[in-house]
Amino acid sequence: MRVRTDNPAVAADRASDTDRERALAKLSDGFAAGRLTHETFIHRIEQALRARANAELRGLVADLVPRPTRIGVACRRALRSADRWLRGWPPSLPLPTGSQLRFTIGREYACDMTLTDLTVSRWHASLERGPDGWLLADLGSTNGTRVNGWRVTSPSVVRAGDLVSFGCATYVLADRRR
Numbered sequence: 001m002r003v004r005t006d007n008p009a010v011a012a013d014r015a016s017d018t019d020r021e022r023a024l025a026k027l028s029d030g031f032a033a034g035r036l037t038h039e040t041f042i043h044r045i046e047q048a049l050r051a052r053a054n055a056e057l058r059g060l061v062a063d064l065v066p067r068p069t070r071i072g073v074a075c076r077r078a079l080r081s082a083d084r085w086l087r088g089w090p091p092s093l094p095l096p097t098g099s100q101l102r103f104t105i106g107r108e109y110a111c112d113m114t115l116t117d118l119t120v121s122r123w124h125a126s127l128e129r130g131p132d133g134w135l136l137a138d139l140g141s142t143n144g145t146r147v148n149g150w151r152v153t154s155p156s157v158v159r160a161g162d163l164v165s166f167g168c169a170t171y172v173l174a175d176r177r178r
Helices: 008-013 017-032 038-050 054-061 073-087
Strands: 092-094 102-106 125-130 133-138 145-147 156-158 163-166 169-174
Touching: 017 038, 017 054, 038 054, 133 145
Parallel strands: 092 169
Antiparallel strands: 102 125, 125 133, 133 156, 145 163, 163 169
């Protein structure tokens, strides 16, 4: 059944791509500020992408209070660091060093990076050096791979500081110090 948009009341209530992008940005800010858990963030992102009306989008971000604008950047960073420390920010996963071009990630001991979480597939994902840095690809895992909350469907560029999830195992990518 198609909804007619020539009715002004229906057209005004329908969520546009711009409305959806605004809601997604608010959700991302709320997650980055530590006001949403990873599971809640993922759930709300999926709901926002399926939302058809502005009321649905408003309901997804209603509890996210806007960040004060008078706090300086250094103060915001300090607050974010303290919040992450108190909440137990995900552990870091160092990016590989050396000349090897491809690394596998999974539960299998033959993988280059072995993760012991049961939601991680035996051969879950791969990291490849590309011209723009590291590329993360899902290897057909059961529970999926995500970068900053977005499901990886094709090789995605990742860098230090990105939040990556393999199944329910979440890590922050970090540069390995030599």
